[in-house]
Amino acid sequence: MKNPNDSFLRGRIRSVKFAIRGMWLLITTEDSIKAQLFFGVVATILGFYFEISNIEWMVQFLAIGMVLVAEALNTAIEKVADFIHPDYHKKIGFIKDIAAGAPSFAAFISLIIAGFIYIPKINLLF
Numbered sequence: 001m002k003n004p005n006d007s008f009l010r011g012r013i014r015s016v017k018f019a020i021r022g023m024w025l026l027i028t029t030e031d032s033i034k035a036q037l038f039f040g041v042v043a044t045i046l047g048f049y050f051e052i053s054n055i056e057w058m059v060q061f062l063a064i065g066m067v068l069v070a071e072a073l074n075t076a077i078e079k080v081a082d083f084i085h086p087d088y089h090k091k092i093g094f095i096k097d098i099a100a101g102a103p104s105f106a107a108f109i110s111l112i113i114a115g116f117i118y119i120p121k122i123n124l125l126f
């Protein structure tokens with residue numbers, strides 16, 4: 001929440017602190033984020049191994065970022081849903097299913113990107 005005594009700069013610094021705390025909470029408490037980070041690290045190692053180009057690095061990091069952002073937003077929606085309605089409800093199930101579709105889309109597109117980057121390089125090995 002905005003503190004009315006904060007100057008513009010102080011307000012921005014406070015927001016950045018909360019945002020960094022949010023990233024830390026996601027990384028340390030959410031298994032889904034940990035799993036996606038693991039795949040991101042694997043893709044980065046593969047990138048070094050296959051010496052991918054600058055453009056391929058950029059596309060790969062965009063894909064990793066897209067998955068992490070979608071997963072983080074999905075987690076936030078799940079938390080809000082659990083907070084406003086902790087008991088079973090068909091609509092909560094529907095909302096959570098739709099929210100889970102976001103990281104699934106991102107992961108699916110990332111797999112296609114990985115295919116474009118790595119399948120030709122793997123083919124060269126054989």
Ligand SMILES: Nc1ncnc2c1ncn2[C@@H]1O[C@H](COP(=O)(O)OP(=O)(O)OP(=O)(O)O)[C@@H](O)[C@H]1O
Pocket residue numbers: 032075078085086087088089090091092093094096097100
């Ligand atoms: N309160 C609820 N009411 C109805 N259905 C629910 C409810 N909570 C969860 N579900 C169903 O269970 C699925 C999984 O929900 P859950 O909150 O466990 O997410 P998850 O994908 O397992 O998340 P994570 O692994 O990140 O904790 C939802 O997509 C929904 O179909």
